[in-house]
Amino acid sequence: MKDAQPKTIYLKDYKAPDFLIDQTDLHFTLEASATVVESRLQMRRNPDSASTDAPLVLHGQEMRLLEVAVDGTTLTEDGYALSSEQLTIHKVGDRFELMTRVEIDPQANTSLEGLYKSRTMYCTQCEAEGFRKITYYLDRPDVLSEFTTTIVADKQEFPVLLSNGNPVRCGDMEDGKHFAVWHDPFRKPAYLFALVAGTLECVEDQFTTCSGRDVTLRIFVEAKDLDKCDHAMCSLKKSMRWDEEVYGREYDLDIFMIVAVDDFNMGAMENKGLNIFNTSAVLANPKTTTDAGFQRVEAIVAHEYFHNWSGNRVTCRDWFQLSLKEGFTVFRDAEFSADMNSRTVKRVEDVSLLRTLQFAEDAGPMSHPVRPPSFIEISNFYTLTVYEKGAEIVRMIHTLIGAEAFRRGSDLYFERHDGSAATIEDFVTAMEEASGTSLDQFTRWYRQAGTPEIAVADEYDQNSGEYRLTLSQSCPSTPEASSEEKLPFHIPVAMGLLGDAGNLALKLKGETPDAETEDNTHRVLELTEVSQTFVFENLPEKPTPVLFRGFSAPVRLQFDYSRQQLVAIMSRDSDGFSRWDASQKLAVAVIGDVQGAYIEKGEGDHPVDALLVEAFRAVLNDESLDPAMVALMLQLPTEAYLTEIAETAHVEAIHFARKHVRRYLAEQLREEWRAAYDRCLQEGEFSVTAAAIAERSLKNTALGYLSLLSEKQSIDLARQQFAQATNMTDEMAALAVLVNADQEGADSVRDEALKDFYTRWQHEALVVNQWFVVQAGCHLPGGLERVQQLMQHEAFTLKNPNKVRSLIGAFCNGNAINFHRPDGAGYEFLADQILTLNGLNPSVASRLLTPLTKWRKYDPQRQGLMKSALQRILKEPELSKDVFEVVSKSLKE
Template sequence: MRTEQPKMIYLKDYQAPEYLIDETHLTFELHDDHTLVHAQLVMRRNPACGAGLPPLVLDGQQLELLNVSLDDAELAAADYTLTDSHLTVQPKAAAFTLDTSVRIHPETNTALEGLYKSSGMFCTQCEAEGFRKITYYLDRPDVMSKFTTTVSADQHAYPVLLSNGNPIASGPDEDGRHWATWEDPFMKPAYLFALVAGDLWCVEDKFTTMSEREVTLRIYVEPENIDKCQHAMTSLKKSMRWDEETYGREYDLDIFMIVAVNDFNMGAMENKGLNIFNSSAVLARAETATDAAHQRVEAIVAHEYFHNWSGNRVTCRDWFQLSLKEGFTVYRDSGFSADMNSATVKRIQDVAYLRTHQFAEDAGPMAHAVRPDSFIEISNFYTLTVYEKGSEVVGMIHTLLGAEGFRKGSDLYFERHDGQAVTCDDFIKAMEDANGADLSQFKRWYSQAGTPRLAVSESYDAAAKTYSLTFRQSCPATPDKVEKLPFVIPVALGLLDANGQDIPLRLQGEAAAAGTSRVISVTEAEQTFTFVDVAAQPLPSLLRGFSAPVKLSFPYSRDQLMFLMQHDSDGFNRWDAGQQLSVAVLQELIAQHQAGRPLVLDQRLVKALASVLGNAQLDQAMVAEMLSLPSEAYLTEISEVADVDAIHAAREFARQQLADSLFDALWQRYQANRAISRGTEYVAEAEHFARRALQNIALSYLMLSGKPEVVAATLEQFDAADNMTERLTALAVLVNSDFSAERAKALEVFAENFKDNPLVMDQWFSVQAGSTMPGGLARVQALMEHPAFNFKNPNKVRALIGAFAQQNLINFHAADGSGYRFLADLVIRLNALNPQIASRQLSPLTRWRKYDGARQALMKGELERILASGELSSDVYEVVSKSLA
């Protein structure tokens, strides 16, 4: 048990820094068994904090202090106070220079925060509070400084020496060492500091900005990965051009660099001019990366590049404002991905993910506002709420202000706050000022946790030809607050006539109709909108494009949902109508299973999907999305009490029935698309992604038939595919089939072919971890002994353990609690190695209240065992203690 409870930090307690750092001069002496860090800080009293010279308290953890000097006078031990987390000195003047030297040990840093070694390469991760593990500093985002960094290391082992900004000098040193100096002319907080040293190769390109400046682009990787960088480079150039055209943002340094690292806690990090990426977010080639991986690389490269303005040039005042940069930048990268691919499919994928995972977070013990009021460990708040819901909040501002108004607001925001550390309120104020708008009520989206519910009812007056929609909004209690004030909920909608055509929309009191699709703002707990000149009872198409992150309910019949699937002019709502129909049918099957009755599938679902499958005009990616049944995780999220066994049985039954009923149409689509794939070179573009998506979901259904021709086609695709998308799909359907000999052979061949590629082996682990065939836990435990698995590598943990606990619900939630014990054991073990990764694996156990009484007791018991296991990191302690509260 911990001896003391970690300290809670509150937004209301924010105070400006007593001192500022104008210049930071760093010198790193890298050695294999230690590193020396010399820091010179040119500092001054913050004029905003009044007179006097209070003590200077610098953050520092796991540092061995060698010496400290104030204005060139070395301090004796009696002249400063040193603890495990702080160095305190007493300045003698309002402006001064502080020098420190420390020894650190990157070679033993398994937490992967601060400076650490990965595969023989030195690299850093300083967000959120990793810089304090490098040197003593004011490690907070509102202290911004100009950095000059000199790095020295053995020239043979570390020929490449990188840091932020532009290179200004380099040369040889004695004893076979060399050095390089980098200067960043832009003020930045310490969390954006970066350093890399290693034996790296690079791919280089050029980009000419809109003001005709030439920027050098470099992607650094280990030599064996040099052939997997071109997609990332192409994505980078696309994102630079898009940001200029869409937001008017131009890159500001002479060089932009990306480095791929194998051991990384996150996807990537936007350090100024030197982005450090998880290798999984950079390396992509047809033979080794799926279509989804290519799209992920494109999106993450764009995301981190876009941070150059929304995060770096304008940064956060404090970590409570994290969504200021992350929510805004996710919104920006989503817009980029929508423009590069299918906008409708991108929106569908984003919303499906949000509903399944962020809505679950909102309903769980870690629920928090987009701008939280408090935290124990900031690393726990790099959440879907901050990122994905934060993006939705920005999107609603765009919806309310319109594209032109939003651009005016973002331009003002960047102009007004360039070089500053600001707040979410500052972002909203810029949007208001640029448009003469009042967003004061809208700001509740930043301060109130939970997913609002929007219940809608209708009324039609045939005599008056009026149609009314009444909206009732509410928001469930969350751990921080029971009562919630009404949100501003923008609802995009249309009304369909009997022929499926949109009708003109004129609200009561308006002089003329305002188009056939419009946005209304629901701002009260209950609000009615009446449309006039409505000739006959219409069918509403509500929340088009998912215009607000809410749970919408309207009493659609299944026939009405089928009608919307066929006729709605909004692509997202066509998909969503299909999802609502599928949910209704699956919930009926779940109830049948629970009652012990025979399962009977509503044939309207078969008919609806047959219509979709036969529609040659629909984008193939859209067809693939509409054929995808709601996941078990989503069905769990929308259940009051999740019956794991019934959910799995119902969904598998529906899949089998659809496979049998639609076999001929699926087989035709599969064969046609596979024939094109065989005769076409792999291209990472939307049209090709769409073709393969439909081909592969068709195969996943077809394999349920077990017919010899399908098995043969699956084996042919596995053996002959020229790309990982088709090969991995074939492997996955084999792994989830009853064909044990074929399954074993395919797994063996795949592992032999890709044993030297860590990222591909991660996919091999995930496919098996996610298999719903019996014996899931035993398979995962056996795979942990495989030579390719490394418990210290976050990607491996996510690929195997994360995939099992978060995706394989039927096996993880085994009635005997074995899955829970397994995960708890691993969290306890990970806690000592990498607290961030340990806390992120806890998510499935935090949802214990969602299940039946027996499972609740088992899951809660494991959380209690973790809590009592010994000295817990603040990361793990916060999640466990809040889950048990």
């Protein structure tokens, strides 16, 4: 390993910085051979530091120091000490100017952190610790500075020069060079710094803020992508208006810029005034982008813009507080998307992600609290736990104190901490003061890892009309604490009671009815003890409890619903999320029947509960329902989710059972599927309205079922749709059907479609990535060999994270039947790729490890093979900190 004993960093060891940087002046000279960075830092000792005579220790990696000076005096080598990660200045005063000049090589920077080249442009990614690859600096979130940046480069090669803040001046120089100066008046930590230089075109628009200021909006892209910016620009303007109306937050600079970059480790980055985006998160055009892609662009544009306040104007004190900005902002962007589209569909999509992937993370070796107590490499903690579970915690606060108090709390938080680095306690305190509600117990959500489990028991007394509902909570053991050490959480339980005719009125025993209650069939209970009993009265019948409506808390619910009860919730409950959730529970039970029969008897024509068929038929025939909601309810739980909820994942049984049930539903409901397909056919101009997306969603769900029919001509409809599609949503849906078809003659149809698709779209990188994804996910035998062959394709490279995720990531995470081959070849393949990427891009390599970290989920033979692959990775002598942390924690028994 590069560092034989990687250092663990602990939250408990936090100390205020010894020095502060009031002003940062950066000068970049961009050259093909090397880039020279000169920085001038106006520094002073921090009055809040416990040390009054500490030396100045700066972060820095992978650069050559050319000169260092203090107050204009160049230091000799005895005046400083240099290591691979630090520059230490032995003696400095209380106030001084530090100047350093360094040389870096962006073209050789394959980690895509710091300053690097993406195709023909220079760009940066500094979160979390990339700035230390640019110049020597106090690279920590609690050191905020006012930045001025000067960029010098060849004008012909790099006509566009961008950085944070507002443009100050620009001009031409000798030898064909030019310069640009940018100034950001708002203090920020180094991780929010950004620089872009290249040959770019831009789409420009204007936005007038609520106070009447005009802001220039620009999206910079390569010339070929100018026709893919309109949706992002529209999304940006809607985000700016929404943040003003819902949170009272107005944009503060004169210009807001987005740059699309092809080589990028993340989705996007919220650098102040200059957001750098992965091309996949900003470019959208009906011909090249699916509906999901359009919605993703809208959500990510909003997310990064919302960071201007929840992340930039108020940043986090240290990286342990990462969810302070990310969890809060994910909640904000989810609410924005819900307001722009279907609230229920958005909630279902978010919960599906949480249950399938974050719950698995909570149950695995990398499990950690939303605010982790320690880390080795911070890049490994940009996780679903920090982001998605963090957002759920914010949502629970919103539920507990109400929308009005939450808005008062956010106003107080922004006012109190504007221009500073805050903590999670600061956020919670603002919410407490604004609402008058104690959230002391609630903060355990930030400190305790794991997914709470809620066991439910109920009892109805027909004579008295009383219904007793007992809720008990527990939390499994996780690396930081055993289940016995876990203290009870404060859990909001949104609920209703369902009777034969619909939802029943709710009245807790001894409670005085509230005349102001708008809906007496819905309420939020607060579970704070290990076990609590709630007694409802005046009920004429034994109800079916509908618990955690809207997924009011990220928990696992344990209640033995009958299948008839689930059908009742599917058809009659007032909460859309609960109806979808019931459909999933019913499908899980029916798939479980077939799964058990497969384990006992092997393949065969195993019976499928007719109740599922009739429930699906009722949903399909109810044209009053939102088509998007219908499509969600009729999609069976994924293999990934079925694996996550299984105590031991039987790979072949899960795959067979789900496929068997899908085929049965296709056969039994063929007329209904075709009717749904036909009524959702669209004519006229393409639209990304919620209604249009809903119709396409249901149509393509129906197409997927119709393609499973056994007759040879069952894929003709998909072939016709593929040939006639006028948008990428319909084209990709048809292609996925053809790629997975196993009927007689399907091979030639599949090969022809794949060839035709690539021929037409080979010059559109993002579309080719989708082409990789659909082939990586093909469940037919030979999946590993197909992926290995595609790695030799002209369009694939390991140096581009999007390509890696589209092919290797999609295969290993989404194609269980082929990745988990009994011979372990899939595990060895993934280990090979991780070892290669370890030297190219450690951040991407560590994220690819996730499938192997779940080895405890599988049978003993697969466990051994997966552990063997992990052990082989661990033996690599030059292992990065990123990969080492994940592998070493994964192998702990």
